[in-house]
Amino acid sequence: MNEKKYLKMIEKQLKCGSPKKKEIIRQLRSDIAAAMQNGASFTDAMNEIGSPGNVAKEFNENMSDADRKNCKREKTLKIAGILFVIVLLLAIPICYLLPTTTDITESENFSEQEVTEQAKQIIQYLDEDDFESLKPLMTAQMQKLITKDVIDDARNALSDDFGSLLSWGNTYMVEVNQMGQNFAVVEITVSYENTSATYRLTFDEDMLLSGLYIR
């Protein structure tokens, strides 16, 4: 065993705060050097001081209450620090997965007017069953999902016959950020001759429809 390893082993087993540990190790290093200056070999000096376990045990037994408390405090802080890092490491991906919403009027990605116009245009195409015109306004995934049958089923759940569009109702919209992507979500109420329906449309940053919900 060399001096560095010997002192490290003692330091590890000491039950006191870090500054006191450093002080003890520095003094032991000084004693080893003094013994070696007196002609002892490192092994002699080490044997004279004692095995790492015994040296640490003797120090620990004679340590003051304040030093013992410092050790406990440091340990508690260390555990708290580790827990904090774990919580932080868990929180970062959770925050990343959870959507956050912001006021669309302050958005750098979407224009309130453009979102409203695009939403109304899509609703009109749906009312007219004009899926050909609708197609370029949707993401590739939505193009596969949105078919006449799907829309008819959704509409029939509300009414067999909506009738003609009479007026546009309230419009609410927010910007949603999730997993590093930005979306504009708009909810718009439409009054028809026979019923009223609320559409929730989601647009990606290219203003392509990426989500649709009718109720």
Add this chain to the structure above:
Amino acid sequence: MIDRYERQMKKGVLEILVLKLLEKEKKYGYQLILELKEKSEELFSVKEGTLYPILYRLEEEGLVTSEWSIPQGKEVSKKYYRISGSGKEVLKDTIQLWNIFSQKVDFILEVSGNE
């Protein structure tokens, strides 16, 4: 059994002995260990784990002060301990106390032995 008594007795007087050894001049830990061993004819062969906590305690109580030496050449820095003014007073009082203590202990032991 006897070891326990020996340890307790030594513990009780070590602080006085350390203060006494520092009375005339400043000394470093290893030097105190060697002197204690030599002057007590090996009765007080203390190790670092016993001596240093005593020195830390004496320093906390203001009875000794310490300073690290500035090493010359390849020399390793040493921590020197020096007795303070209040340390000298405590030493004086504890020596008196020890004298009374040992006299009374001797007396009781002698009287008890003769009864």
